[in-house]
Amino acid sequence: MKSIMLVFGTRPEAIKMCPLVLELRGREEARVCVCVTGQHKSMLKQVLDAFLIEPDYDLSIMKEKQTLFEITISILNKISGVLEKEKPDVVLVHGDTSTAFACALACFYLQIPVGHVEAGLRTYDIYSPYPEEFNRQAIGIIANYHFAPTEKARQNLIGEGKNPSTIFVTGNTGIDALKTTVRADYSHELLEWASGSRLILLTAHRRENLGEPMRQIFRAVKRITETYPDVKVIYPIHLNPLIREIAGSVFAGEERIRLIEPLDVIDFHNFLARAELILTDSGGIQEEAPGLGKPVLVLRKSTERPEGVDSGALLLAGIEEERIYNSVSGLLNDNNLYNRMSNAGNPYGDGEASRRIADILLGQKDK
Structure with missing residues (x-):
């Protein structure tokens, strides 16, 4: 043994x-x-x-x-x-x-x-x-x-x-997890809140993005909701108090941006499955979301997961406000681009x- x-x-x-x-x-x-x-x-x-x-x-x-x-x-x-x-x-x-x-x-x-x-x-x-x-x-x-x-x-x-x-x-073993967590009969009051809108799921927590990069990320997200009245954003916010302070200052009073406590894995995977697109600086989400047919905009300067970029499932959006705003706008405005990313497939495994x-x-x- x-x-x-x-x-x-x-x-x-x-x-x-x-x-x-x-x-x-x-x-x-x-x-x-x-x-x-x-x-x-x-x-x-x-x-x-x-x-x-x-x-x-x-x-x-x-x-x-x-x-x-x-x-x-x-x-x-x-x-x-x-x-x-x-x-x-x-x-x-x-x-x-x-x-x-x-x-x-x-x-x-x-x-x-x-x-x-x-x-x-x-x-x-x-x-x-x-x-x-x-x-x-x-x-x-x-x-x-x-x-x-x-x-x-x-x-x-x-x-x-x-x-x-x-x-x-x-x-990747992360794809294995999706087989047991994503459920067809899943429901949640926040998804009901977002019903009828294009839901963007945001995650941002990287240590190297703390400070001004995170402010720029959040400002870009705020501009998106101001430009597109049919967009709502859910942000399961990291427990780091610095992140919470920045998010609170940028998103204060924004009715179509919901800051919520971190979701458990079953909730989070089901939110992924029902979102229009994903904005993230996470590594694992770059692997999970393509398996669910969701375009991912990576909020980083570089990624160690180039297979997703090469396949067309991921788009490297950087950490500058204008670049992020333009990248998200491009996906929201261009159905052909959105469909190409959605159907790019998952290069990270078969479960x-x-x-x-x-x-x-x-x-x-x-x-």
């Missing part, structure tokens, strides 16, 4: 790791242990509850206004004892968070093999996104298994000199990534 530990700490990680937890727990040949760091406390619990997963360990590291120093040091201090007690054959981390980086580093110190889920994403600008680009490159140095979501990600890893025999193209990763870890497939 193979001992497999999965470690994650944020809501986006949990959405993508929970399907893998469930897949591995369904395999008789796997002994599965789940450790959460609590990097996002309440938002993480929402996802765990939605997937009916009770972690074996909770490091509970979250503090108000915690810094990258505090996150990294706290995880290293607290996870070492868990790893030494469990002695897993392999530890799976996800993506590009400080949780994933710190856990991979702890495993390196203890010489425990690491599997990197969603490996090989790159911008090759170490400060964009920050600190995520550094985190995923550093994990790539440590990892023994690289579970790449796409062929492009695999080529990035090969170009960096990774051993091709350790790289596996699996698709079978968790099964493939489990097969590889348990020796049921070579590649």
